[in-house]
Amino acid sequence: xxxxxxxxxxxxxxxxxxxxxxxxxxxxxxxxxxxxxxxxxxxxxxxxxxxxxxxxxxxxxxxxxxxxxxxxxxxxxxxxxxxxxxxxxxxxxxxxxxxxxxxxxxxxxxxxxxxxxxxxxxxxxxxxxxxxxxxxxxxxxxxxxxxxxxxxxxxxxxxxxxxxxxxxxxxxxxxxxxxxxxxxxxxxxxxxxxxxxxxxxxxxxxxxxxxxxxxxxxxxxxxxxxxxxxxxxxxxxxxxxxxxxxxxxxxxxxxxxxxxxxxxxxxxxxxxxxxxxxxxxxxxxxxxxxxxxxxxxxxxxxxxxxxxxxxxxxxxxxxxxxxxxxxxxxxxxxxxxxxxxxxxxxx
Amino acid sequence: xxxxxxxxxxxxxxxxxxxxxxxxxxxxxxxxxxxxxxxxxxxxxxxxxxxxxxxxxxxxxxxxxxxxxxxxxxxxxxxxxxxxxxxxxxxxxxxxxxxxx
Numbered sequence: 001x002x003x004x005x006x007x008x009x010x011x012x013x014x015x016x017x018x019x020x021x022x023x024x025x026x027x028x029x030x031x032x033x034x035x036x037x038x039x040x041x042x043x044x045x046x047x048x049x050x051x052x053x054x055x056x057x058x059x060x061x062x063x064x065x066x067x068x069x070x071x072x073x074x075x076x077x078x079x080x081x082x083x084x085x086x087x088x089x090x091x092x093x094x095x096x097x098x099x100x101x102x103x104x105x106x107x108x109x110x111x112x113x114x115x116x117x118x119x120x121x122x123x124x125x126x127x128x129x130x131x132x133x134x135x136x137x138x139x140x141x142x143x144x145x146x147x148x149x150x151x152x153x154x155x156x157x158x159x160x161x162x163x164x165x166x167x168x169x170x171x172x173x174x175x176x177x178x179x180x181x182x183x184x185x186x187x188x189x190x191x192x193x194x195x196x197x198x199x200x201x202x203x204x205x206x207x208x209x210x211x212x213x214x215x216x217x218x219x220x221x222x223x224x225x226x227x228x229x230x231x232x233x234x235x236x237x238x239x240x241x242x243x244x245x246x247x248x249x250x251x252x253x254x255x256x257x258x259x260x261x262x263x264x265x266x267x268x269x270x271x272x273x274x275x276x277x278x279x280x281x282x283x284x285x286x287x288x289x290x291x292x293x294x295x296x297x298x299x300x301x302x303x304x305x306x307x308x309x310x311x312x313x314x315x316x317x318x319x320x321x322x323x324x325x326x327x328x329x330x331x332x333x334x335x336x337x338x339x340x341x342x343x344x345x346x347x
Numbered sequence: 348x349x350x351x352x353x354x355x356x357x358x359x360x361x362x363x364x365x366x367x368x369x370x371x372x373x374x375x376x377x378x379x380x381x382x383x384x385x386x387x388x389x390x391x392x393x394x395x396x397x398x399x400x401x402x403x404x405x406x407x408x409x410x411x412x413x414x415x416x417x418x419x420x421x422x423x424x425x426x427x428x429x430x431x432x433x434x435x436x437x438x439x440x441x442x443x444x445x446x447x448x
Binding site: 059060062063064065066095096097098099100101102127130131132133134135136137194195197198199200230231233273274306307308344345346 | 348349350351352355356358359360362363364366367368369372384385387388402403405406407413414415417418421429430431434435
């Protein structure tokens with residue numbers, strides 16, 4: 001077994017069960033959602049204690065895989081594989097060799113603001129890829145509201161600096177201005193990519209900078225899906241929207257403090273096609289604890305939403321330990337728990 | 348779901364375009380391809396089916412549809428409105444011949 005930080009540890013079957021129960025209870029209390037039933041916890045215990053490294057689901061229970069930042073996993077130097085490979089080669093390899101159900105393109109500086117000035121060049125490559133690929137091809141980036149602030153080279157004063165000075169109203173105004181720019185930039189990039197033939201847009205780690213970023217993203221989803229007619233997949237950044245502004249609402253619902261099933265409802269209402277909940281891994285807890293914790297949130301999402309739910313299963317989210325080389329035994333167990341207990345529509 | 352090895356790309360399209368949950372998306376694709384769910388997850392049967400329908404698969408035999416040609420056939424067969432297919436048909440002035448326009 002492993003900890004949330006990836007260290008190998010030994011756990012008894014009873015310890016695994018009690019950790020799962022603790023994780024479930026904490027998630028249930030935080031988000032005010034039902035916990036898992038006894039039989040569902042039994043299922044997760046069985047998954048955790050299977051004797052093989054890799055575990056799987058029975059034939060017919062397989063789900064769709066959508067990706068974020070995939071092209072960069074092959075080519076990204078210093079953080080990823082660093083293989084000298086073009087986008088066209090990455091797409092072809094993904095669909096023919098790796099059996100991906102979908103693929104996505106993006107750029108190394110993987111946020112919408114830096115994509116905007118090079119969107120035409122990015123679209124050119126996507127257009128090339130669409131000529132010879134068969135699987136759905138998305139274009140993805142992070143909303144990443146932080147890059148709109150002066151602290152990271154942007155235009156608007158940093159709301160954190162303003163808050164430290166007690167200038168709360170100014171901090172809110174800075175976030176609203178940055179949010180407006182972000183909505184504009186996401187919509188611009190989406191329009192260019194759709195003209196190039198993209199099948200959908202992917203918003204990655206949505207809400208990372210708090211409620212203002214989520215607000216901007218919801219506005220953009222609405223614009224992209226309803227005005228441009230482009231499907232949108234939305235991957236979130238954490239299980240709760242942080243209240244950096246606290247007074248922003250969407251369709252009358254305050255955004256600060258929303259849990260995954262509440263986030264998903266608004267994303268669905270905005271017009272997205274797929275919702276991807278994220279639950280941050282607690283590195284001080286065990287892997288079974290983190291899986292129990294995450295499955296409780298995600299199960300509620302699947303029950304509440306009419307659109308497909310593709311749970312984020314990567315480094316540091318939804319039970320996966322916070323390590324760059326994800327252990328196969330953890331990835332397969334977390335995936336199996338999400339598919340068989342939470343009944344997710346994809347990963 | 349195995350992508351082109353089975354029908355993962357088709358089920359993904361049903362989710363993205365039609366917002367179908369996984370069980371409905373699989374049923375939709377199965378109905379369009381006139382197969383059952385067991386066949387859909389069988390790489391061997393799906394290779395033969397995808398060759399017969401000429402909608403592309405993970406291998407690349409000479410003469411079979413690939414890329415855009417495969418997607419045009421997928422769009423017609425599964426009643427998907429595939430963005431790049433629509434644009435291609437518009438560009439080539441063939442849009443009147445396709446139900447995807």
